[in-house]
Amino acid sequence: MRLEGKVAIVTASAGAGIGQGTLQALAKEGASVVVTDTHERRTGEVAEALKSEGHKAIGVVCDVTSREQVENMVKKALDEFGRIDILVNNAGTNRMNPIHEMSDEDWDLVIDTNLKGTFYCIRAVLPAMIEQNHGRIVNISSIAGWSGSNQGEAPYCAAKAGIMAFTRCVALETAKYDITVNAIAPGFVPNPFLLKIYPQEALEAIERMIPKGRGGTPQEIANAILFLVSEEGSYITGETIAVSGGWR
Ligand SMILES: NC(=O)c1ccc[n+]([C@@H]2O[C@H](COP(=O)([O-])OP(=O)(O)OC[C@H]3O[C@@H](n4cnc5c(N)ncnc54)[C@H](O)[C@@H]3O)[C@@H](O)[C@H]2O)c1
Numbered sequence: 218m219r220l221e222g223k224v225a226i227v228t229a230s231a232g233a234g235i236g237q238g239t240l241q242a243l244a245k246e247g248a249s250v251v252v253t254d255t256h257e258r259r260t261g262e263v264a265e266a267l268k269s270e271g272h273k274a275i276g277v278v279c280d281v282t283s284r285e286q287v288e289n290m291v292k293k294a295l296d297e298f299g300r301i302d303i304l305v306n307n308a309g310t311n312r313m314n315p316i317h318e319m320s321d322e323d324w325d326l327v328i329d330t331n332l333k334g335t336f337y338c339i340r341a342v343l344p345a346m347i348e349q350n351h352g353r354i355v356n357i358s359s360i361a362g363w364s365g366s367n368q369g370e371a372p373y374c375a376a377k378a379g380i381m382a383f384t385r386c387v388a389l390e391t392a393k394y395d396i397t398v399n400a401i402a403p404g405f406v407p408n409p410f411l412l413k414i415y416p417q418e419a420l421e422a423i424e425r426m427i428p429k430g431r432g433g434t435p436q437e438i439a440n441a442i443l444f445l446v447s448e449e450g451s452y453i454t455g456e457t458i459a460v461s462g463g464w465r
Pocket residue numbers: 228229230231232233234235236237253254255256279280281282307308309310330334357358359360402403404405406407408411
């Protein structure tokens with residue numbers, strides 16, 4: 218129960234991947250949690266399931282690309298729990314097209330979901346964290362922010378690299394308030410949704426590139442996040458840490 222008394226928001230946490238895995242891990246360590254996602258039914262179901270297991274949880278529908286929805290979500294979290302100790306910016310999306318065929322809409326959607334959404338959520342929680350003189354923020358980037366890609370995912374790579382630089386800026390600005398801000402760069406973390414949309418051969422090709430020979434689990438990503446947001450991570454800030462089985 219390393220997070221007893223703490224309040225955590227995890228964006229995009231009603232899916233099948235890293236977001237919900239992290240939310241469950243934080244709740245198991247005693248944090249009160251805010252389940253927030255664009256998907257209304259799943260948001261409600263995940264919050265109810267946590268409550269039925271004895272955890273303190275609320276569900277708030279929120280699209281991180283909407284400033285209004287983000288501000289409303291943070292207000293609801295503060296109204297319910299009175300403080301915000303932990304923010305995990307997990308929301309991300311990808312659109313795959315060669316750069317010369319990339320539409321403005323796809324570019325904006327990917328940059329807004331990954332990078333601007335991270336900015337909106339951080340801007341919205343910082344007043345409470347500064348007032349408390351305490352906060353822990355973890356942004357989910359990707360090793361694609363370092364490696365780039367020839368698979369038509371330039372805005373995704375640019376957004377994830379942007380998250381790394383933004384992480385460092387927020388960390389430097391807020392260090393004096395005992396707020397730490399770090400990013401995690403996962404490699405490949407399969408989940409039932411990804412397994413449905415990617416052909417088996419593509420998944421096997423990815424696994425061959427990973428030195429450990431397999432994708433990671435949401436729990437393995439959550440373990441690194443837990444370390445960063447708990448007392449053990451108190452002196453680490455501004456960093457991007459790969460959790461990728463050695464893949465870059
Ligand atoms: N899965 C991987 O292999 C992998 C690898 C590297 C980085 N990442 C990053 O990890 C994060 C989590 O990815 P995941 O694949 O584990 O899925 P996930 O289950 O954590 O997230 C999917 C959820 O995101 C929600 N969502 C989508 N757009 C949203 C928005 N605008 N606002 C709020 N919620 C939104 C969806 O409704 C869905 O429930 C993403 O940022 C992704 O880019 C994933």
